[in-house]
Amino acid sequence: MDLSPREPGVGAAPPVRSSTARRRWVSIGILAAVIVAGGVVVTQFLSSAIDYYCNVDEVGERDGCEADRRLRVQGTVEQGSIKQAAGTTTFLISFNAKNLDVRYDGDPGGIFQECIPVVAHGRLVNDVFLSDRIEVKHSNTYVAKNEDRMDEAEAAADACSRVG
Amino acid sequence: MSNAQTSVPPPTRTATTRNLGLIAILGSVVLALLGLFFTAEDVVQGSSVRIMYVHVPTAWVAYLAFVFTAVCSAGYLRGKKHSLNLDRLAGASAEVGVIFMGLTLVTGSLWGRLSWGTYWDWDPRLTTTVFLFVTYVGYLAVRGLGGTQQQRAKRSAIVALFAVIEIPLVHFSVLLWRSLHQEATVLRPNGDVRMDGLMLFSLVFGVAVFTVIFAWLVLHRNRVLALVDAVEMRGIDAALAARHAEGVPT
Amino acid sequence: MKHADFIVISWVLSFLPIAFYAWRNARRARQLDPLVEKSDKPWT
Numbered sequence: 001m002d003l004s005p006r007e008p009g010v011g012a013a014p015p016v017r018s019s020t021a022r023r024r025w026v027s028i029g030i031l032a033a034v035i036v037a038g039g040v041v042v043t044q045f046l047s048s049a050i051d052y053y054c055n056v057d058e059v060g061e062r063d064g065c066e067a068d069r070r071l072r073v074q075g076t077v078e079q080g081s082i083k084q085a086a087g088t089t090t091f092l093i094s095f096n097a098k099n100l101d102v103r104y105d106g107d108p109g110g111i112f113q114e115c116i117p118v119v120a121h122g123r124l125v126n127d128v129f130l131s132d133r134i135e136v137k138h139s140n141t142y143v144a145k146n147e148d149r150m151d152e153a154e155a156a157a158d159a160c161s162r163v164g
Numbered sequence: 165m166s167n168a169q170t171s172v173p174p175p176t177r178t179a180t181t182r183n184l185g186l187i188a189i190l191g192s193v194v195l196a197l198l199g200l201f202f203t204a205e206d207v208v209q210g211s212s213v214r215i216m217y218v219h220v221p222t223a224w225v226a227y228l229a230f231v232f233t234a235v236c237s238a239g240y241l242r243g244k245k246h247s248l249n250l251d252r253l254a255g256a257s258a259e260v261g262v263i264f265m266g267l268t269l270v271t272g273s274l275w276g277r278l279s280w281g282t283y284w285d286w287d288p289r290l291t292t293t294v295f296l297f298v299t300y301v302g303y304l305a306v307r308g309l310g311g312t313q314q315q316r317a318k319r320s321a322i323v324a325l326f327a328v329i330e331i332p333l334v335h336f337s338v339l340l341w342r343s344l345h346q347e348a349t350v351l352r353p354n355g356d357v358r359m360d361g362l363m364l365f366s367l368v369f370g371v372a373v374f375t376v377i378f379a380w381l382v383l384h385r386n387r388v389l390a391l392v393d394a395v396e397m398r399g400i401d402a403a404l405a406a407r408h409a410e411g412v413p414t
Numbered sequence: 415m416k417h418a419d420f421i422v423i424s425w426v427l428s429f430l431p432i433a434f435y436a437w438r439n440a441r442r443a444r445q446l447d448p449l450v451e452k453s454d455k456p457w458t
Contacts, residue, residue, distance in 0.1 A: 020310060020396065027308030034302035041295045048286035052342045074342075111209055111279050119344055135280040140346040142213060144204035144360040174440035175447040178457050192429065200425065214421045218428040263435055271424040278420050377432060384439050387457060391446040394454035 053119045056095035067124050074137065075100060077114045093118060101128045108134035176387035184380040191373035198366040206363075212278035213363070219271040220350075221370035222264045223293075225378045227331050229261025230300060232382075234328035237321035248393065249386075251317035254324055255307050256385035258300055260378055265297045280344060288337040289345035296334050299327045313393055 054065035056075035065071060075093030082091040089104045091114075102120050112118065112134060122131035173182075199217035206213035236254035240247060272290070273283045284290065307320045333340075338347045349359050350367065357364060452458065 023308045024310040027305040027310075030305040031302055031309075034298055034305060037298045038295065038302070041291060041298060044286040045288070045291045045295070049288040049291040050341050052287050052344055108281060111212070112281065113208075116208065133282070135282055135285065135344055137344055138208055138279050138346060140349040141358040142209075142216075142349065142360060142363050143207040144363060145207050145210075172444070174443040175455065176440070176443045176457075196425065200421070211417060211421060215424045218425055222428060260435075263431055267428050267431065270427050274420045274424040274427075278417065381432070381436060381439070384436070384443070387455070388439055388443045388446070390456075391443060391450055391454065394450045395446055398450065398454075 056093055056100045057098035059100065059124065070121070070123055071129075072119050072121050073100060073102075073129060074117060074119045076117045077112075079114045082114055093120065102131050102134075103128055104131045104134055108136070111136050111138060174384070175391075176384045178383075181380060181383050184376055184383070188373065188377045188380050191369075191376060195366070195370050195373050198362075198369060203362050203366050204360070209279050212275060215271055215275040215278070217366050217370045219268060219275055220367055221374040222271065223268040224371050225374040226261045226264035226268055227335070228375065229257045229264060229378060229382075230296075230324075230328055230331060233258040233261065233303075233324045237324035240317055240321050241325075246314060246317065248313055248317055249390065251313075251321065252389040252393065253382065253386050254321065255304075256382045256389055257378075258303055258307075258324070259385060260381045262297065262300045262304060264374070264378070265293070265300065269293060269297060285344060287344040288341040289334070289343050292330070292334040292337045296327075296330050299330060303327055313396070 051064065053072040053074040054062060056073055058065045059071065059073060060067040073093070075095040078092040078094055078099070082089065084090075084107070087106060089106065089108060091102055091104075093100050093102055102122075104120070108118075117137045117139070119135045119137050120129060120131040121133035121135075122129055124130075195217065199214050203214070203217075205211045233254045236250045236257065240250040240254065243250065272293075276285075277283045303320060303323050306323050307316060309316070309319070311319070335348070335351070337343060338345050350357050350364070359367070
């Protein structure tokens with residue numbers, strides 16, 4: 001049986017019915033957008049997110065880490081290797097006793113420092129990794145600053161040994 | 165609505181929700197004091213670790229909300245009465261979960277800019293989290309597709325039971341795939357928590373506060389959804405009565 | 415933006431949407447209240 005109101009303005013029914021109809025179309029629109037967004041996310045997941053990076057020792061060794069393609073390389077910044085000159089930062093990252101020279105035009109953001117693992121995005125050219133994006137991959141360990149800690153040097157050494 | 169009406173307590177308030185609301189506000193203030201002032205900075209991350217005290221609780225409570233939605237949905241499907249109240253609880257919980265998941269993404273993005281140096285990247289954790297978020301936005305849209313209240317309840321309960329499977333995928337994404345996001349610090353499989361005392365306390369306290377906020381919001385929202393359903397039913401009842409009065413055969 | 419701004423913004427952005435949602439919800443409840451009977455509110 002048809003329950004739709006015949007005349008506009010019968011009791012409390014009309015505003016409710018019209019608002020549910022509008023809500024229905026809004027929902028269909030959102031659902032369509034959700035399906036598109038879900039497709040984009042899955043595509044990104046399959047193309048980028050799985051195996052987000054290669055470790056330094058895998059460059060040129062592992063499948064998908066070929067030296068001639070654009071790479072994301074993960075390694076720990078070697079102590080004392082950071083040099084900054086003329087707007088360019090160079091440093092050495094290492095993983096599993098293998099080293100890689102990295103050159104980055106600019107000052108890496110985040111909490112970039114020595115003894116911290118980073119992911120460098122870029123290409124390998126003449127054994128130097130030319131990077132246009134540095135991401136700092138900090139650990140899941142949290143240590144309060146200045147608590148039972150003697151000096152900066154000890155903290156730095158401790159940081160290196162923690163991530164290493 | 166006029167301002168005068170906002171001084172009247174909302175019709176969804178009970179003693180329980182009022183107390184929960186008070187605890188939520190008080191807890192939030194204490195959490196802010198702990199997170200922004202009393203806890204120390206992290207050795208590596210500095211003060212950006214302070215974002216953790218809102219980022220992690222919102223993420224956990226979003227998980228909790230989605231699991232609660234699934235539990236209520238299962239209860240609805242299994243129960244003989246097919247309780248619409250369970251369906252509305254599921255819906256309310258999913259709404260709050262979507263908000264909290266959105267907050268997780270926003271605070272995580274800001275934290276990422278500070279510590280990684282980027283607002284966003286298609287890393288396994290971030291990608292699966294945004295997928296979970298999008299899924300539950302879709303769930304809420306499914307709830308609004310219309311039909312009778314029982315149709316809505318059944319349809320969305322089935323969606324909820326499928327959607328909840330994504331949660332372990334999100335949580336363990338940092339272990340399953342190589343990720344820029346750090347691994348879990350507290351919810352680790354081996355139980356070895358690597359965090360300093362007051363930091364850990366503040367984090368757990370934050371989870372407790374956001375859980376209270378969640379309960380408070382869900383109770384109110386559940387009641388509002390009950391009012392919405394009641395108004396809809398009354399509209400149908402009124403239409404039915406009008407047809408009967410006109411002598412239309414049913 | 416300075417470092418501290420990020421932290422303050424992330425905290426504000428965490429609580430503002432929650433407050434807004436709660437406020438909107440209460441407003442909706444007040445709007446609907448006159449349209450229902452007491453029997454529709456089993457919690458009262």
